Amino acid sequence: MKKLIISIVVLSLLAACYKDKGNYVIDMPESPVLQNLDTLYEAMTGDSLIVQPKITGIATEDLECDWRIDVPEALVPEANHYKGNALRIVFGLEAKRYTARLTVTNKANGMKYFYPFKIQGVTEFSRGTLVLSQDQGTGKLSFIKPDNSVQPNIYEVINGQPLPVDPLQLHYVRNQFTGNTPLGYWIISKQAGVRLNVNTLKKESLKPGTLFDNFFLAPSTIKVGNLQAHPQGVLLGVINDKFYGGATTTWDQSATYGMFGTYADGEYDLASKFVLSTANNNYTVIAFEKNKKQFVRINLFGSPMYFGTQYSAINSAIFNPTNVGMDLLQLVQINNADTYAYVKNATGQIYELMFNVNFSGPFNFTSGHKRLFIRPEWITADTKMLASRSGYIYVAVQNQVFRYNPLSEQVQLLKTAIKSEVTMLKLEDDENTLIVGSVGTLYYLDIQVGKNGELVKKIEGIPGNPVDMTWRK
Numbered sequence: 001m002k003k004l005i006i007s008i009v010v011l012s013l014l015a016a017c018y019k020d021k022g023n024y025v026i027d028m029p030e031s032p033v034l035q036n037l038d039t040l041y042e043a044m045t046g047d048s049l050i051v052q053p054k055i056t057g058i059a060t061e062d063l064e065c066d067w068r069i070d071v072p073e074a075l076v077p078e079a080n081h082y083k084g085n086a087l088r089i090v091f092g093l094e095a096k097r098y099t100a101r102l103t104v105t106n107k108a109n110g111m112k113y114f115y116p117f118k119i120q121g122v123t124e125f126s127r128g129t130l131v132l133s134q135d136q137g138t139g140k141l142s143f144i145k146p147d148n149s150v151q152p153n154i155y156e157v158i159n160g161q162p163l164p165v166d167p168l169q170l171h172y173v174r175n176q177f178t179g180n181t182p183l184g185y186w187i188i189s190k191q192a193g194v195r196l197n198v199n200t201l202k203k204e205s206l207k208p209g210t211l212f213d214n215f216f217l218a219p220s221t222i223k224v225g226n227l228q229a230h231p232q233g234v235l236l237g238v239i240n241d242k243f244y245g246g247a248t249t250t251w252d253q254s255a256t257y258g259m260f261g262t263y264a265d266g267e268y269d270l271a272s273k274f275v276l277s278t279a280n281n282n283y284t285v286i287a288f289e290k291n292k293k294q295f296v297r298i299n300l301f302g303s304p305m306y307f308g309t310q311y312s313a314i315n316s317a318i319f320n321p322t323n324v325g326m327d328l329l330q331l332v333q334i335n336n337a338d339t340y341a342y343v344k345n346a347t348g349q350i351y352e353l354m355f356n357v358n359f360s361g362p363f364n365f366t367s368g369h370k371r372l373f374i375r376p377e378w379i380t381a382d383t384k385m386l387a388s389r390s391g392y393i394y395v396a397v398q399n400q401v402f403r404y405n406p407l408s409e410q411v412q413l414l415k416t417a418i419k420s421e422v423t424m425l426k427l428e429d430d431e432n433t434l435i436v437g438s439v440g441t442l443y444y445l446d447i448q449v450g451k452n453g454e455l456v457k458k459i460e461g462i463p464g465n466p467v468d469m470t471w472r473k
Contacts (some may be wrong), residue, residue, distance in 0.1 A: 002336055003457050015427075030057050032055050032106070034053050035056075036054050037051070037053035037102065037115065037117065039472060040120060041119050041120070043119055043120070044122055044123070045091060045094070045123050046201075047090070047091060048089070048090055049089050049119070050086065051086065051087040051102075052087075053086075061107075062108040065084060065102060065104055066083055067087045067101075067102055067103075068081050068084040068100060069081075069119060070098060072092060090416070091121060095121040096120075097119070099116065100119050100121045101116045101117070102114070121199075122199075123199045124145075125143065125199055125201050127472055127473060128144055128145050129144040130172075130211045131143075131442070132170040132466070133438075133463055133467055134167050134464050135425075138464075139162070139163030139166075139169075139187065139189060139467075140155075140156075140462075141153070141165065141201075142154060142461075143201070144317050148457070149313070152461060152463050155201065158201050159201075159203055163319045164187075164194065166187070166189045166191070167468075168188050168226075168468070169187075169468050170469060170470050171185065171186040171188065171229040172198070172471070172472065173185070173186060173234065174332050175233035177232060179191040182196065182256075183199075184207070184259070185198060185230075185470070186332065188211065190224055191216070191222050191223060192210065192212065194211075195207065195211075205469070206255060214258065216259055219239075222240065223239065223240050224239055225241065227239075228274075233257075233258065234247070237274065238287075242262050242264065242268075242339055243263055244264075245264070245303055246258035246259060247303070249302060262305040263307075264303075268296065268308065269289065270287050270290065270307060271328045273288065273330060273341060275337050279336060279360055282360040284360055285299075286331070286359070287331070288324075290340075292323075293324045293326060294321060294324055295324065295341075296364065297309070297311050299432060301358075312364050312365065313365050314366040315367040315368070318368070319353055319441075320367075321355065321368050324343060324357075326344055326351065328341060328342075328343055329342045329383070332393060335389050338354060338355075341355070341388070343378075350372070350373045353367070353370050354367075354369045354370075354406065355368050356368065358424060366407070375397075378395050378397050378402075383395065383397075384422055386426075386448075388431050388447075389431055391405065391406075391407065392405060393405075399417075399428040400413060400414075400418065401413075401414045401436055401445070401453065414445060414447075414453025415452050416453050419439075420440060422435030422436055422438050423467065424436070424466040426469055431445070433446060437465070437466025437469070440460055441460050442458065442459040442460075443458055444456040
């Protein structure tokens with residue numbers, strides 16, 4: 001009998017649960033509706049920043065807004081906390097990207113609602129073009145604003161001192177693996193270098209400000225052959241005929257990030273020309289040993305490692321990369337694949353060598369062709385030459401620029417007339433425009449498919465002869 005009563009009670013409870021359809025009426029508090037709050041705001045350093053969203057759904061007397069800007073370097077974080085329905089401040093932070101948050105509180109019920117956004121600090125130099133030029137042997141730096149107006153001698157104006165003599169290169173270094181974090185500008189000359197803050201163009205004081213200071217243990221003298229910017233935001237290349245690479249094993253905001261340790265160990269003397277090649281985010285270097293006259297392999301395993309001729313030479317009957325027997329004058333590569341070397345033999349003949357390499361493994365060097373170059377008078381160690389992704393090679397000869405197709409050996413003179421000797425060639429990021437530098441002037445030429453170097457625009461007012469340029473957009 002007792003068991004029967006228990007069973008009836010259990011069944012009654014189950015039936016009660018079954019009949020409960022869960023049709024509860026829940027009175028949720030009304031959420032606010034936000035309008036006119038963007039995900040990213042740009043703020044000019046020293047200027048006003050106003051963020052004024054429209055908030056509805058909460059009675060005005062019950063609405064409370066708190067704003068917070070996260071500033072990692074701030075000694076007092078609360079100094080960047082604000083109250084009010086709108087954020088109205090004079091932006092006094094650095095030209096960096098900051099995480100911010102608006103907290104909306106409904107005081108009637110205590111509910112809080114969070115809305116994150118970003119603030120990008122900028123300066124007058126955050127967008128524009130820098131041009132390095134040589135004026136009577138002295139380096140000059142000019143800044144071109146987005147409206148194409150030129151501020152010449154900007155380095156001397158800001159820093160109160162001249163640049164080193166014999167300028168060679170200008171590099172904008174940024175870490176592409178951390179969202180293109182800008183790390184600085186490097187102005188490189190034959191025996192020196194200066195690093196600038198990207199937002200102020202002042203010589204760096206917190207990080208190494210000169211090429212000499214960028215060594216953990218600097219050599220007694222510096223002779224720069226050629227430096228390039230690695231995608232991690234450091235310099236690498238040939239100094240004193242040896243190969244150096246900036247340190248990448250620490251935080252990219254550290255003062256030691258990008259500094260040079262010892263050069264890649266080995267018995268070698270490199271020509272100044274080299275190619276930084278990539279395949280599947282593996283970066284390798286094709287270089288040339290100028291005494292042994294051979295192509296050599298350098299791998300970037302954290303730091304540069306010299307492997308010399310530790311590769312398999314394929315089709316060496318065409319030419320032997322371990323014993324070229326000629327001097328290297330120029331070296332360019334198309335799309336991380338076909339590489340063209342222009343070399344000179346003992347009698348002065350200029351040859352074009354084409355080859356492909358795989359220095360990431362299985363470490364092959366495949367010779368493609370060896371032939372006398374059709375325009376030997378073009379090629380010297382100082383020739384301005386660059387290769388495009390479209391497969392063309394552009395060559396400057398006195399005051400003319402030619403487009404050379406290495407597959408067909410066709411040569412085409414670009415249409416725009418250049419008044420003086422060409423001292424610089426540079427491709428825009430999309431490679432639809434070729435920028436030609438000549439005394440005092442930059443010529444922007446249209447080289448898209450179907451175009452033949454027609455003039456797009458011309459910028460004048462550059463002091464001396466343009467040597468190199470870079471930009472931030």
